[in-house]
Amino acid sequence: MVELTAAEKIELITRGLQEVLKKNIIEDVIVKENRPLKVYWGTAPTGRPHCGYFVAMVKIAHFLQAGCEVTVLLADLHAFLDNLKAPLDLVAHRAKYYENIIKTLLTSIGVPIDKLTFVLGSSYQLTPKYALDLLRMSTVVTEHDAKKAGAEVVKQVVSPLLSGLVYPLMQALDEEHLGVDAQFGGVDQRKIFTLAAEQLPSVGYKERAHLMNPMVPGLAGGKMSASDPNSKIDLLDPPDIVKNKLKKAVCPPLEVEGNGVYSFVEFVLFPISQLASADGKGSFTVNRDEKWGGPITYESIEQLKTDYLADKLSPVDLKQGVQETLNAILAPIRASFESNKEWQTITELAYPSEGPKKVKKKEKKIGSGYVKKNATIAEQVADGKVKPQNAVAETMGVDAKDALEKLSLDAGAGKKE
């Protein structure tokens, strides 16, 4: 493969991003210092990764193609600190699960992973040096700023835990302790990124560049939500489920903004086809019925967008194209899961409660009364057994805001006047 020019590398590194902070840091490394850019992406191993994960994978592929030294941080302690989304005794298994998934995803889209380094957060975040740095950070960042920094990342609950304030400080310190030039993440990380940029120098470390992906809408139109299975496609969903979810997906005609189906083509399927093609051009094919014009292949996303906006490509046909292309990508992932006993074991260890539903429901005392074991917060509060605040503390990992909204209570319910 021919070596890319500095300009080509920078184009590839920043392609499709919504925002880049301190691009000059990246240019200095590539143009002046003429060495590989060191960049990391952190992921907290909480729930099970879904198809939205491809969006970050595409960028990791770009970084690798541009010759970067890429680190994936399996942020196990962060998964714990964020409202115990992963309990400590499961987090090691989840990290392993994530590592497996990420490697499989990249391989399935033809990205060589030999240059990719995986680091487990707890492998260095529990050292005396890191611990002291964290304490030093806690003396320069105000409670107010730490809270604000985590607002879009750390789950917001009725009684916020102190761990949610530690979370952004540690994410900032990771840049120093991983020895990188830049951190990459979704634009939802922006406030943590700016905290890092502002405060690392306060404890004697240098400011890093920050690369931000746009947030890609889910299939239900809004944010991809862990609690709405129809808003996202699981990486192991079988073809007919993929088909069904796409059928139900919100895909407004003549609209591309906030359209999850169109966005999936723009940010996932089209870039993946570009990665695979020799000339880097890529394409997207819709096997349309002859009645509606027959099969069509788009050579650019702009061309597809134009057709969609002009009603020359219908939502039904777009969905059909997405379904075929996506199922082709998912097939080897599913096959590898099905043939790999070790992976199946890791899954069971990482997500033990997600096995077949137990028939017998045990009762457990929560708050002031007995409620069904594994009852959702909404059920507990609706039962009148538990005050919203108590329920949150008892069922950490449940989105209290969602539940309260469902009950049409506002988050201030239960407050003494």
Ligand SMILES: N[C@@H](Cc1ccc(O)cc1)C(=O)O
């Ligand atoms: N905040 C990231 C996870 C992360 C954790 C630590 C980091 O250093 C970087 C990223 C997320 O929302 O998934």
